[in-house]
Amino acid sequence: SLSAVIGKNIQDLKIDNTIFSCCKKYIQEGSTFTREITLKDIVCLISSFETITPDGEDVRIYIIKDVTELRRLKEQLYHADKLASIGQLVSGVAHELNNPLTGILGYTELLKMKVKDDSITKELDKIYKAAERCKKIVENLLTFSRQKPPERTYVDINDLIDSAIELRIYWFRSNNIEVIRDFAELPAVYVDPQQLQQVFMNLIVNAEYAVMESNKAQKMIKIKTYKREDQDKIRIEVQDNGIGIPEDQIGRIFDPFFTTKPVDKGSGLGLSISHGIIKEHNGEIWVESTPGEGTTFYIELPIK
Structure with a gap:
């Protein structure tokens, strides 16, 4: 707390050595500096001058500011601009592919009706299934690049999550x-x-x-909802204790066509589409993950 540090000698405070080690060179030179460093999960902007x-x-002043939220917002803004550009491109490509795929599916059905040879x-069944898979990818592309605004109504978010869970309950x-x-009212x-x-x-x-x-014996998915007391928003957390996302991949997790799954397990569009939907609702979505321990996705939506 603020009262716990005011008036104390800086050497008596438990401050991460990273701060002092990054400042050592500038202190020895007696120069002014501003640097950004990461302490665990917190991004700090450090400024110092004599x-x-x-x-x-003669004294040296240190200013240490938590800029974690600012960094996250900048990254989200950059990502949103990138997705908007890609969305315009894929929309045109998807429409061009949709017509020939519809033709392939239709003519394959006609051939199946006429051909009597089982082999x-x-x-033909293989052709049809492959074309169907391509058509599904095209539909995902069109969803990703959709132009129509959301058709909104007042709903209970907990009910929507319950419905999604029930669709997968057998699995x-x-x-x-x-x-x-863990649902709050x-x-x-x-x-x-x-x-x-x-x-x-x-x-x-x-x-x-x-x-x-x-390879964990206990497999767990936890979904938590609650209202942010400090803001007029609700937050949804979807947590698992699975394999986690590698650190070098987590920055690309919302990119279109990027997936950590095998080729036959996903198109890499699900999270991109989800990102776009949440943005259209003036919300935010982000992820935190520890490889080997699990992943948590966060969604925040405005109440008004």
């Missing part, structure tokens, strides 16, 4: 995945229920994959 007190004493029919039970609901939020349920489903499916890939 001055003279009214009593004529040929099996090959949870079959694979011994424990799902913990929330005010109704003005959102598009279909879009938000899509976000929750994406996060839940990702959590499923993460816990199934881990």
Whole structure:
């Protein structure tokens, strides 16, 4: 607390040595400096300069400011601009692919009706399934680059999450995945229920994959909701104890087509789509992860 440090000698305070080690060179030179360093999960901006007190004493002033939130907001702004540019590109490509894929599916169905040879029919089935998969990817692309505004109504976020969980309940039970609901009583939020349920489903499916890939005996997904007391917002946390996300990949997790899964397990669009939906609702989404321990996705949505 502030009262615990005012008037104390800086050497008596438990300050991370990283601060002093990064400042040592400048102190020896007697120069002014400003540097940004990371202390565990906190990004600090350190400024220091020498001055003279009214009593004529030479002193050095240190200013240490927590800029973690500012850094996160800057990264989100950069990411949003990048996604907007990619969205315009993929929209055009997706529309161009949609028509020929529809033709492939239609003509394959016609051929299956006319061909009596089972071996040929099996090959046609393979073509149809491959084209269907391509069409699904195109649909995801169009969703990612969608232009239509959300169709909003007042809903209970807890009900939307419950609905998403129920759609996967058989899978949870079959694979011994424990799902913990920690829901607070929330005010109704003005959102598009279909879009938000899509976000929750994406996060839940990702959590499923993460816990199934881990070798832990107890597989757990915890979903928590609560109202921020300091702000007019609600927060949703989707936590798993799965494999986690490697540190060198977490910065790309919302990029389109980026995925940590094998090729046949995902298109790499789910989180990009979720990011876009939350942004359209004037909300925020971010992630924290520790490899080998698990991942938590955070969503904040305005109440008004």
